[in-house]
Amino acid sequence: MKREGISIAKERWAFKGKRRKYHAEAKRKNPLVYKEAVRLLKEKESVMNIHCETVLTRNTIYMIKKELNDK
Structure with a gap:
């Protein structure tokens, strides 16, 4: 039931996932x-x-590192 709701929301671009806590802004x-x-x-x-x-x-640090390398 929950999965169906999430998939429907993703189709409408309403489901964006969890917000990142540590970022430049x-x-x-x-x-x-x-x-x-x-x-x-x-x-x-x-x-x-x-x-x-x-x-x-460590996962957050790897995400920041990847973000820096992509710039």
């Missing part, structure tokens, strides 16, 4: 964390070190 403390992760990635820090220094999960 984020509000409050989130842009600071994002900018710190970007800075550390540009300094060639490892994902594990960034994970230990920030509150970000």
Whole structure:
């Protein structure tokens, strides 16, 4: 039942999924964390070190890294 509703919403472009918490246009403390992760990635820090220094999960760091490489 739920899957059917999601598939119908996707067809209408109403279902967009979960919003990203850490991105360049984020509000409050989130842009600071994002900018710190970007800075550390540009300094060639490892994902594990960034994970230990920030509150970000490794998957989030990999997403940010991919986003930077795509630009």
